Amino acid sequence: MCRRNCLLCLLWFTFSWGAMDKPKAAQRVADCSTVPSLFLSKAKRPTVSSPTTVCQDSLVQLNVRDFVKGSSFQWQRGGVDVSNANDSVLVIRGSQSGSYSCLLRSPLCPSPIVSASVIINANSKPLVSVAAGNPIGVPCKEGTVKLSSNSSGNGALKYQWYFENQPIQSATSNVFDAVETGVYYLKVVDAFDCANTSEALTVITYTPPKADLSTSRIGFCKGEKVTLKVTHGRTYLYQWLQNGQVISGSRDSISVNQPGTYSVKVTAPNSCTTESNQISVVQYDDPLVAIVASGNQICPGGTLLLTAQGKDLKAFDWKKEGQSIQNETKNTIKVTEAGNYTVAVRDTNRCFATSTAFKIEMVAKIIVVLGKISDFCGVNSSVVVLKGSPSGGEFSGNGVMKDTFNPQLAGYGEHTLSYTVKGSVDCMNGEAKQTVRISPPPQLDLGPDQRLLKGHSISVNAHLGVGYTYEWTPTKGVSDATHPAPTLSPAQSTTYRVKATGPSKCVAEDSIHIVVFTQLYIPDVFSPNQDGVNDTWEIKGLEDYPEAEVAIFNRWGETIFYNKGLYQAPFDGTINGKPLPIGIYTYLITTEPHSASYRGHLLLGR
Structure with a gap:
């Protein structure tokens, strides 16, 4: 006995030391004499208790409690092992009544422990039978068939009639007047909540069938269908119609994907037919x-x-x-x-x-550029086409017309031109500007034409200011053809022209005519006496004037000598070969057309 108690104490100590890893129920096992308890519950609901008297077709569950983890089980019915029942849970069908217990083998106990017994009693289901009387009423108008039940069971019975698998409201007695043709059955529940149903009974009345047509939606989208449903009846025949025309379909529902007006004819086994209400189905347009x-x-x-x-x-x-x-x-x-x-x-x-x-x-931030425009000299310059980038912008400023700049419209002065680009976002907006100067054209004046003794020079001044360049033509006789104030040394009469170009493309031009003359030696006396000395009136230097005109007049103003062009035959004191008398004569010498003339008196001696 002492050895047995020591063993139990050792087992109890070992079990207590590992209790933190054991189920709560196992912690309550103090020795091998404790008998595990059994708990009867609903099937798969181990915490919901069940009475020990159950219906034949119900399921209950026996649960072992207060056992050590690692235990093995063997369920017994009436002291006999139940085949394959080796779990802590045993599911029992109500028809398997008897006394149940569980033989438990614990790893802590040397001998098996038998639980207390639970006696399960099976309660038979109610006996249900139904019968139908003859139909009464007006065919295809209205009528009924009386249904009655002769059922038996334990205690007071409760009734519920069903039509087409749906409970009929307030049909809770053993008799019922069936109005509609179809399939009926009766469910009976006894005092122990054991239930049984009758066989299905097809009832044919004089009442025409119901034909209530419905749908969850009256339209469908492209590629979809709409389901129409009518009153269900397992004995009914269905004929579907679209726009009054028969279409395929013989069940109580139909799925359609065509717009139209739908209805259905329902025919019961009593040969009565009812046409349903109409439902118009439309096809919705796809959303835009x-x-x-x-x-x-x-x-x-x-x-x-x-x-x-x-x-x-x-x-x-x-x-x-x-x-x-x-x-x-x-x-x-x-x-x-x-x-x-x-x-x-x-x-x-x-x-x-x-x-x-x-x-x-x-898009990145744009860089707006306005094409460079040079300054203008005067307002008579040509219209300039404006260029800007990126394209699509707008030009503005004085003298701007669309994409051109007109100096004449702008006038003299400084003008700010702009090119503005506006986009749909901030980084596509930008503006470029530049200033254009329109200056008045310069006035260039070289002064009046000049006369210059052959072999001499003359200085002229065309200076207009800083930034101007000069071009003299012809260049012969010009000391520096690019200087604003060169020295002119023409060998013969010459018209010089100068072109001055300024920083704003200002151009000024002027010219000066330099008359180059040779100094004439004009004798004032000569003696045509054939002595070989001063026999003719010779004018030195006249050979340089190929267009010179020489005229000599007597005291009465009559021309006694005239020569134009080269002085080929000097005046010899005769006229028409006859000697002129001694005296004083007047001369007029014109070296060039429109040039200065020489006037004087000439003494003719003998």
Whole structure:
């Protein structure tokens, strides 16, 4: 006895030391004399208790409690092992009544322990039978068939009549007047909640069948169908119609994908037919949706608002590159990235559609450039075509007409010209400016024409200021053809022209005529006496004037000598070969046309 108690103490100590890893129920086992308890519950509901008297077709569950983990089990019925019943739970069908116990073998106990017994009693189901009387009433108008039941069972019975598998409201007695043709049965429940149903009974009355046609929606979207349902009857025959024409379909429901007016004829086994109400089914148009925005460009760090535009739109699913964007389910979206955006929508008719792709491109800040325009000298310059980039901008300023600049319209002075580009986003906006100067043309004056003794020089001044360049023509006889004030040394009469070009393309021109003359030696006396000395009136230097005119007049103003051109025959004191008398004569010498003349007196001696 002592050895047995020591063993039990050792086992109790070992069990207590490992109690933290054991089920709570096992911690209560103090020794091998403790008998495990059994708990009867609903099947698969181990915490809901069940009475020990059960219906034949019900399931209950026996549960072993207060056992050590690692124990093995063997269920027994009437002291005999139940085949394959080796778990802590045993499911029992109500028809398997008897006394049940469990033989438990614990790893802590040397001998098996038998639980207390639980006696389960089976309660038989009620006996249910139904019968139908003869139909009464007016055929295909109205009528009834009396249904009655002769049922028996334990205690007070409860009744529920069913029509086409649906409970009939307030039909809770053993008799019922059936109005509609169809399949009926009766469910009977006894005092122990044991239930049984009768066999199905097909009842044919004089009442025409019901034909209540209904649908969950009266329209369908493209690619969808609408289901129409009419009053169900297992004994009914159905004939469906679309727009009054028979279509296929013989059941109590039909799915259609064509618009039209639908109805159905329902025929009962009593040969009575009822045509249902009509339902018009329409096909909804697909929703139209478009993405609208202020533009299709976005700046780095900027946003662009996209709006789904359409009629009766209800649900939205925004996508980028075909992938849904999380939490974007409103009709607008603010985007910050380039890409192809679409929106899938559902309208109030529950139809779906997807917009065409809306492409957004990322653009960099533009650099606006206005083509350089040179300054103008005077207002008579040609109209200048303005150039700006990027294209699409607008020119403005004095003298600007569309894309041209007219100096005459602008007038003298400094003018600011602008080229402005406006885009849909800030980084596509910009402006470029430049100042154009229109100066009055300079006035160049070389002074009056000059006479210059052959072999001499003359200085002229064409200076107009800083920034001007000069070009003299002809260059012969010019000390520096690019100087504003050169020295002119012509060998013969010459017209010099100077062209001065300023910083604003101002051009001024002027000319000066330099008459180069040779000093003439004009004798004032000569003696044509044939002595070989001063026999002719010779004018030195006249040979340099090929167009010279020489005329000599007597005291009465009559011309006694005239020569034009080269002085080939000097005056010899005769006229028509006859000697002129001694005396004083007057001469007029013109060296060049429109030039100065020489006048004087000539003494003719002998």
